[in-house]
Amino acid sequence: MASTPCPGWQLISDLDEFHSRAAAFLHSAPALHTALLSVTDVLRTRGLHVYGEEDPLFGIRIGDDGARGPREATVTGAFLWTPPHFLALSPLSDAAADELAGVLADAGLQPGGVGAESTTAADFAAAWQRRTDATAAVSYPQRLYRLGTLTPPEPAPAGGARVATDADRALLVRWHGEFHEALGEKGAMGAGEWADARIAYGGVTLWEAPDGTPVAMAGNTRRVAGQVRIAPVYTPVRLRGRGYAGAVTAEVSRAALAAGADEVLLFTDVGNPTSNELYQRLGFRPVRDFTQYSFTR
Incomplete structure (x- = not known):
């Protein structure tokens, strides 16, 4: 499936397309994007269904990042989802997290959870609760070290x-x-x-x-x-x-x-x-x- 246009967010089912479009953004902050980088690498080397039988879903956000103004054709956010596992998000503004929750909810998708930098994860979890009948609860607080x-x-x-x-x-x-x-x-x-x-x-x-x-x-x-x-x-x-x-x-x-x-x-x-x-x-x-x-x- 080719990328699906959405306001700000584009949903992508093709791994190669996601990699080519998101790579520069993910490489710009490797530590903060470490989970997305490593999971994408495993999918490319071990196959699309290494994490589960369902097809993975990817996404990028183009343009306004909610903090620094419009940036046409520039990737300002990314996510990947390998069901049945949690969504993995790049750091996002609260507006971008809320927007993504709306896009996924409107598409009828039902992730079992989310993992991200703590502020982003909290913003998305709150937005997901507002837009669905789900209840969000912290399952694993982590600290990234370099x-x-x-x-x-x-x-x-x-x-x-x-x-x-x-x-x-x-x-x-x-x-x-x-x-x-x-x-x-x-x-x-x-x-x-x-x-x-x-x-x-x-x-x-x-x-x-x-x-x-x-x-x-x-x-x-x-x-x-x-x-x-x-x-x-x-x-x-x-x-x-x-x-x-x-x-x-x-x-x-x-x-x-x-x-x-x-x-x-x-x-x-x-x-x-x-x-x-x-x-x-x-x-x-x-x-x-x-x-x-x-x-x-």
């Missing part, structure tokens, strides 16, 4: 890091499941598909004990627009408190910088002081808070 000067833990725990391979697939599948079970949510894609996708480009690093037993993992997205995002970081419960998470995160960060990344990013749960303190000790600094809202009817 690496400043990497400060590896000293002393490092015994052992060392290595990139996961096909031989580690069963372990990655199991740890992926345990990680999301601890969060109380399903992963964005199936555990097997996730493991295959990450192994294909060396996207998971394991920390091994001296005897070769894996004790923690840290994943990373592919480099897009100069940025790499670390996710997930996981240590089995029985092995926590020994410095493995910090060591493997530091190694993934070091490797990303050595490979040419301009920015190394990660999200944390705002309500988890342990992880927030750990990443700040490693040299990560807060960028912006993000929030996910779930919608119920």
